[in-house]
Amino acid sequence: MTSPSLPGGAAATPATGASVPAAGASVPAAAGSVPAAAGSVPAAGASVPAVRLAGIHKAFPVHGGDPTVALQDISLDVAQTEFVSLIGPSGCGKSTLLRVVGDLITPSAGIVEVNGKPASQARLDRDYGMVFQAPVLFDWRTVEANVRLPLEIIKTSGTEQRKRVQEKLDLVGLSDFMRHYPHQLSGGMQQRVAIARALVFEPALLLMDEPFGALDEMTRERLNGEVLKIWARTGTTVLFVTHSIPEAVFLSTRVVVMSPRPGRISDIVDIDLPQPRNEETRESDRYFELVTQVREALRAQHGGGASAARTRAEGAIG
Ligand code: ADP
Ligand code: MG
Numbered sequence: 001m002t003s004p005s006l007p008g009g010a011a012a013t014p015a016t017g018a019s020v021p022a023a024g025a026s027v028p029a030a031a032g033s034v035p036a037a038a039g040s041v042p043a044a045g046a047s048v049p050a051v052r053l054a055g056i057h058k059a060f061p062v063h064g065g066d067p068t069v070a071l072q073d074i075s076l077d078v079a080q081t082e083f084v085s086l087i088g089p090s091g092c093g094k095s096t097l098l099r100v101v102g103d104l105i106t107p108s109a110g111i112v113e114v115n116g117k118p119a120s121q122a123r124l125d126r127d128y129g130m131v132f133q134a135p136v137l138f139d140w141r142t143v144e145a146n147v148r149l150p151l152e153i154i155k156t157s158g159t160e161q162r163k164r165v166q167e168k169l170d171l172v173g174l175s176d177f178m179r180h181y182p183h184q185l186s187g188g189m190q191q192r193v194a195i196a197r198a199l200v201f202e203p204a205l206l207l208m209d210e211p212f213g214a215l216d217e218m219t220r221e222r223l224n225g226e227v228l229k230i231w232a233r234t235g236t237t238v239l240f241v242t243h244s245i246p247e248a249v250f251l252s253t254r255v256v257v258m259s260p261r262p263g264r265i266s267d268i269v270d271i272d273l274p275q276p277r278n279e280e281t282r283e284s285d286r287y288f289e290l291v292t293q294v295r296e297a298l299r300a301q302h303g304g305g306a307s308a309a310r311t312r313a314e315g316a317i318g
Contacts, residue, residue, distance in 0.1 A: 048116035050205050050237035051078040051101055056110035058096055069262040070096045074110070076256065076265060080204075083231055083238045085248035085255050087294065089302065093263025094241040095209050101239060102128055102207050115204055122205075129198030129236075133210040135190040137182040144169070144178040147197045168196040171230055188212075188219040192226070199234065206231075209241045221282075224250055228277055245298070249290045250277060257297040267297040 056074040059067040070093040078084050086094045099105040100112055103119035114122035122128065137146050144165055151161045169175045172192040182190055191211055198206060208227075212220040224247060231238055242248050248255045249271055257267040271290055273281055281287055 049077040052113040054111040072262040083253045085240045085252040087248045088258030092258045126201040127204045129203035129206045131198045131208045131211045133213045135194035172196045206238045259301045
């Protein structure tokens with residue numbers, strides 16, 4: 001397994017141009033290997049960031065008042081196969097930023113590119129999988145039918161549908177629950193169904209907005225481990241929003257710390273913990289150091305005083 005050991009920095013692409021890193025397989029390096037759907041393939045190959053944000057600004061109009069400035073001057077490159085978490089106080093614009101990347105919200109200013117393309121094109125090309133805090137499953141459809149839905153919509157062949165759905169359910173460990181309905185599953189299992197569905201197009205970029213925020217601590221830790229395994233096996237790039245400092249540190253190659261609204265990037269912490277991560281990771285000295293580093297970066301943003309004390313007491317922010 002090579003991909004998750006990729007260093008955090010966006011400029012991490014090795015100089016050996018022709019050798020595509022294994023996990024960058026979704027982006028061919030050499031022009032000669034460009035498949036038929038050439039229009040959707042970035043010319044510069046593996047060196048193209050998975051996400052490129054430059055000068056992003058977002059203001060929401062407010063009826064009869066000043067606009068709410070949610071994001072201010074956000075610039076960030078996320079390299080292929082990185083796992084980047086966004087962390088910051090509630091209302092600082094984390095979800096807005098994720099939605100800008102996912103082309104669900106248009107920024108007021110700035111450039112957003114995904115795999116070298118405008119976000120709108122990336123959406124058309126199905127470069128994204130998205131997972132939100134609520135799993136948003138259809139109660140009247142079985143697990144299998146929920147995961148299959150996106151493939152039905154684009155009319156993939158029946159054989160291909162069955163193959164993909166089986167693969168993704170295997171990946172999230174739910175093959176034995178294919179015929180169950182969502183209400184027959186625990187919250188953690190429902191969220192795994194949502195993850196399987198997000199993976200069904202084999203997206204190059206997985207966007208996750210507090211996917212485990214509603215789950216108990218033990219379930220959350222278990223699913224953190226599962227997400228890392230999926231990340232390692234699929235080689236997808238992940239942009240992950242959380243308000244949990246331990247979760248951000250455990251999962252990520254980099255943690256992006258945002259300031260209170262208007263959201264700006266105040267700090268970026270490289271998470272140099274070895275891969276694969278496991279229970280030993282959570283007990284290592286370096287893990288505790290990094291948790292402290294992220295907490296202090298957040299506290300600096302809260303400006304000390306009462307809110308810092310609250311952050312300390314809660315062990316998390318958001
Ligand atoms: P976070 O996810 O960090 O908690 P959000 O991105 O949801 O924060 O929100 C950032 C700010 O933008 C908040 O002040 C919120 O009220 C505002 N906001 C978010 N979405 C909208 C919207 N669709 N219309 C108006 N204001 C919005
Ligand atoms: Mg949010």
